[in-house]
Amino acid sequence: MALLTGEPLDLGALVAEVVGPHRGAVATFLGLVRDHHEGRSVLRLEYSAYPDMAEAEATAILGEASDRWPVELAARHRTGVLEVGEAAVAVAAAGAHRGEAFEACRYVIEELKRRVPIWKREYYADGSVGWVEPRS
Amino acid sequence: MSENASIRILAFARYAELLGADRFELSLPNPPTVQGALNDVRQLPGGEHLPTRVLMALNARQAQLSDPVSAGDELALLPPMAGG
Numbered sequence: 001m002a003l004l005t006g007e008p009l010d011l012g013a014l015v016a017e018v019v020g021p022h023r024g025a026v027a028t029f030l031g032l033v034r035d036h037h038e039g040r041s042v043l044r045l046e047y048s049a050y051p052d053m054a055e056a057e058a059t060a061i062l063g064e065a066s067d068r069w070p071v072e073l074a075a076r077h078r079t080g081v082l083e084v085g086e087a088a089v090a091v092a093a094a095g096a097h098r099g100e101a102f103e104a105c106r107y108v109i110e111e112l113k114r115r116v117p118i119w120k121r122e123y124y125a126d127g128s129v130g131w132v133e134p135r136s
Numbered sequence: 137m138s139e140n141a142s143i144r145i146l147a148f149a150r151y152a153e154l155l156g157a158d159r160f161e162l163s164l165p166n167p168p169t170v171q172g173a174l175n176d177v178r179q180l181p182g183g184e185h186l187p188t189r190v191l192m193a194l195n196a197r198q199a200q201l202s203d204p205v206s207a208g209d210e211l212a213l214l215p216p217m218a219g220g
Contacts (some may be wrong), residue, residue: 005215016196048149048198077220113220114217115217116217116220117217118218118219131149132218136214
């Protein structure tokens with residue numbers, strides 16, 4: 001399934017994509033919109049993406065993780081306007097045991113944040129708007 | 137007579153705001169490179185505000201400045217990524 005969606009994320013559905021009778025462990029990650037950033041009060045975020053490249057990088061990342069660990073993986077990232085508390089990104093990793101599930105899940109979210117062309121615009125409580133620049 | 141290659145430029149987020157557009161065509165003399173195309177974009181209105189280093193993608197994969205560009209290619213200017 002594709003990485004990007006405009007719909008609210010469903011972690012249960014994501015887990016259903018990766019479970020199997022021989023997989024005894026499922027590790028998941030949810031990234032939610034936070035109400036603060038660098039000391040400023042945040043009302044909402046607007047996520048945008050370069051879809052072709054985002055999908056290509058996500059496919060590559062999931063492939064790297066499943067080459068490295070014996071896991072089944074799924075990841076989803078939402079675009080558009082999200083309110084505080086809503087989920088922007090979800091990752092699910094299922095394996096026979098928790099070691100590989102945790103490690104693969106961590107790898108996927110770290111790489112997604114590092115390599116996938118997605119940007120976020122923050123809407124602050126004081127009415128101003130700004131693009132988020134990650135700390136290098 | 138040298139032929140010009142027409143390529144599509146995509147700009148995202150802050151860079152689209154700087155350039156006033158999120159997509160446009162650019163005509164470059166053959167054989168152009170990613171660096172050559174970026175130099176041309178810097179000459180456009182708003183392009184002077186682009187940072188010294190700009191992450192580039194060629195046909196939806198990360199590119200080096202020395203990569204050659206062909207007619208019909210899609211070149212994207214990517215601000216630092218902030219997903220997740």
